[in-house]
Amino acid sequence: MKQRLPDRKGSLFGRTVPRRATLCLGIVNAYHASILEEGPVSGDRNERHPELSRVSLARPLTVEHGVLPAGSTGTVVHVYPGEVAYEIEFVRPFHALVTVESAAIRE
Numbered sequence: 175m176k177q178r179l180p181d182r183k184g185s186l187f188g189r190t191v192p193r194r195a196t197l198c199l200g201i202v203n204a205y206h207a208s209i210l211e212e213g214p215v216s217g218d219r220n221e222r223h224p225e226l227s228r229v230s231l232a233r234p235l236t237v238e239h240g241v242l243p244a245g246s247t248g249t250v251v252h253v254y255p256g257e258v259a260y261e262i263e264f265v266r267p268f269h270a271l272v273t274v275e276s277a278a279i280r281e
Contacts, residue, residue: 223250223260223279232280237270245280248272 223229227250235242242264252261257276264270 221253221257222276223253223257225250225253229260229262230280231274232278235272235274235278237272239268239270242267242270242272 228247229250231242231244231246231248233244235246246264246266248262248264250260251263251271254260254273259273259275260279262272262274264272
């Protein structure tokens with residue numbers, strides 16, 4: 175049975191926030207601190223494009239919502255074994271989460 179958190183309020187940047195939000199922020203801050211201490215999430219420090227790095231497309235890529243033009247910049251959210259492909263999140267020109275082979279990423 176899930177335990178319901180009390181709706182007490184805390185303070186964040188001078189604003190009042192629900193107790194649940196302050197717990198989530200604490201978890202996020204601990205996660206970011208562990209990344210700074212331990213390095214990239216994927217663990218392999220010799221990767222060309224580690225997780226959370228910014229990359230650009232070398233060529234246009236057709237996806238479900240349209241075409242991402244060459245030069246579109248996104249964030250690596252997952253590295254497949256052997257770096258054969260990457261899961262990349264793009265925000266512009268539209269939001270897309272796409273699996274991109276390594277040859278399609280600009281060096």
